[in-house]
Amino acid sequence: MKIAVIGATGATGRKVVERALDLGHEVIAVARRPEVITPTARLSVRQGDVLDMPSMAEALVDTDMVISCLGPSGNFSQGTVISEGISSIRKNFSPGTTMSVGITNILAACESAGVKRFVMQSGIGLSDGKELSVLNRLAIHISGRIFTKAVEDKAVAEHAVQQSELNWVIVRPPALSDTAATSKYAAGPLIRISPLRPLSFADCADCLVRAATNEPTWIRKIINVGR
Template sequence: MKIAIIGATGGTGRKVVERALELGHEVIAVARRPEVIPPAERLIIRQGDVFDASSMAAVIAGTDVVISCIGPASNSSPGTVVSKGILNILAANFSPGTVMSEGIPNILKACQRAGVKRLVMQSGIGLSDGKELSAGNRWAMGINRRIFSKAIKDKAAAEYAVQRSDLDWVIVRPSGLSNAAATLSYTAGPSARIAPFRPLPFADCADCLVRAATDEPTWVRKIVNVGR
């Protein structure tokens, strides 16, 4: 398949590019700073900014599916521990900006203009209502949502826009992410019970996103949890 990956320089985005290429797909890597992406066979690198709606349709034209890995600077789920450092995470989650709530609608418009029917969006387990989680994790997630309410609100607006679209969408909600080595051993699926605060390697999240884009027909128009 020909896959466009938006946010290709982030923690997850880099790994999605690598995994998609490993599996033999053609990849269009989209980033504001394309010069930092190393060249590779079957890889096309394009500049794009999700705040510039008019540019997005052109960069994803001719692709079969779009994977969005955009998010706050830490590229992590709200309130979880990742390798970039707790201060960076706190800054991103307390002041996440509007990259999700503004960027995702622009990506949706671009898909419609370019005729792309399938979209996979990386979100975060912090948006779960906790029904599928353990009692202890439901309690902890409730506190997490209150502390990082701005980040939750930004992602919630993005999820709402995706669910209202007529695309064949999949929303993937990972647990906290880390730079640990890939295991390809994780739990994923609609309403899957995972440990939201147990770190998942970026590479494992990336594998799940590629699966959602290329396989797993039962995930279409579903919210998928991925973690341990």
């Protein structure tokens, strides 16, 4: 299968590319700055800006499915634990409209390019918490009150996906960490997970690739993934 990965230079996106290649798929990494990605066997790179729908439509031509690992960008220097932490906090407090506008453009690009299967990485913070424990419901509620703008922007994006005619899957992980893959995670509609237990980027990536290439019962459903 030919999988386009949007957000391929991000922490989850890089792992999605790796996992899809490991499973033998052909991967198209879509990036605003394609020069930062080195093409390899079964990996090609195309330029595409999620804020520019025509460029995205061109980037998605002749692909079977799309996985979006899109997230808000930050302006802090990378490379240290402190800078990464500050950047993460900043992006949640002031996310802009990258998700809401970007996902809307990606959906239009999918339709223009004839792509039917679309997987979106979202977050457990969008859950209403009914499937979770009382403590975890409280954690999501508090997080939502702190990161209101980020939740609102991502909620617009999720709504656009659910209103589309695509065979979509929305995947909601908890906080993510740069730890080793375990393959020991739970995933499914209304699966009870803990938003307080981080999931590795690699395990989240594995779930996203599963959602794109397997799991027919996940189509047009919201999937919780975590531990």
